[in-house]
Amino acid sequence: MADFVLGVDLDGVCADHATAFRRVVAADRGIDEAELPDQQTWDFTEWGLDRDEFERLHRTAVNEHRMFRTMPAVPGAAEALWRLSDAGVWIRLITHRLYANWNHAVAVADTVEWLDANSIPYRDLCFLGDKPQVEADAYVDDAPHNVVSLRGTGAPVLVFSQPYNAGLDGPRAAGWAEVEGWVLDLMAAGGRPVQAPMPMPGDAASRLRH
Numbered sequence: 707m708a709d710f711v712l713g714v715d716l717d718g719v720c721a722d723h724a725t726a727f728r729r730v731v732a733a734d735r736g737i738d739e740a741e742l743p744d745q746q747t748w749d750f751t752e753w754g755l756d757r758d759e760f761e762r763l764h765r766t767a768v769n770e771h772r773m774f775r776t777m778p779a780v781p782g783a784a785e786a787l788w789r790l791s792d793a794g795v796w797i798r799l800i801t802h803r804l805y806a807n808w809n810h811a812v813a814v815a816d817t818v819e820w821l822d823a824n825s826i827p828y829r830d831l832c833f834l835g836d837k838p839q840v841e842a843d844a845y846v847d848d849a850p851h852n853v854v855s856l857r858g859t860g861a862p863v864l865v866f867s868q869p870y871n872a873g874l875d876g877p878r879a880a881g882w883a884e885v886e887g888w889v890l891d892l893m894a895a896g897g898r899p900v901q902a903p904m905p906m907p908g909d910a911a912s913r914l915r916h
């Protein structure tokens with residue numbers, strides 16, 4: 707039987723984009739990060755960003771702050787993905803980071819560097835300009851427009867909960883433990899074999915560093 711392929715989004719799911727972008731915007735304005743309200747909307751309207759200003763700040767974030775290399779990981783992502791990978795899940799990372807037409811070299815190189823540094827396992831890494839489905843059995847995403855378009859294909863899509871996606875129907879996960887449970891339940895319900903974990907020394911998430 708073919709592998710169970712899980713399509714996993716990066717920003718807002720594995721990588722804490724909101725925290726990283728907040729640092730950049732605060733530095734650009736010369737203010738304290740705490741002065742920026744929590745992100746509630748997908749397009750950062752609470753920070754007074756229009757499309758042009760968002761583009762400018764995002765370019766600064768990627769090229770000068772090297773945000774894709776330095777951003778914090780979402781807690782539990784690496785550990786859960788390693789356990790799923792050990793259970794036989796094919797991890798297909800999917801990212802929209804090339805939506806801008808500049809400096810793809812930095813965006814791609816910093817992303818790959820970050821994935822290794824944070825011990826995120828994957829077998830495919832898809833950089834998409836637009837994000838239709840990429841032939842996965844199931845998806846985890848946070849962006850409302852991606853969730854809606856992926857669900858339109860009939861695929862199971864788990865919403866990774868963020869303030870800007872609270873209006874979407876479930877299923878949703880409040881964190882990586884819930885993602886892991888959802889995927890394993892989906893595999894079991896579909897009659898897909900779940901491999902027992904192999905005894906490996908040390909914790910799974912630090913494997914790449916040894």
Ligand SMILES: [Mg+2]
Binds near residue numbers: 715718847
């Ligand atoms: Mg995302």
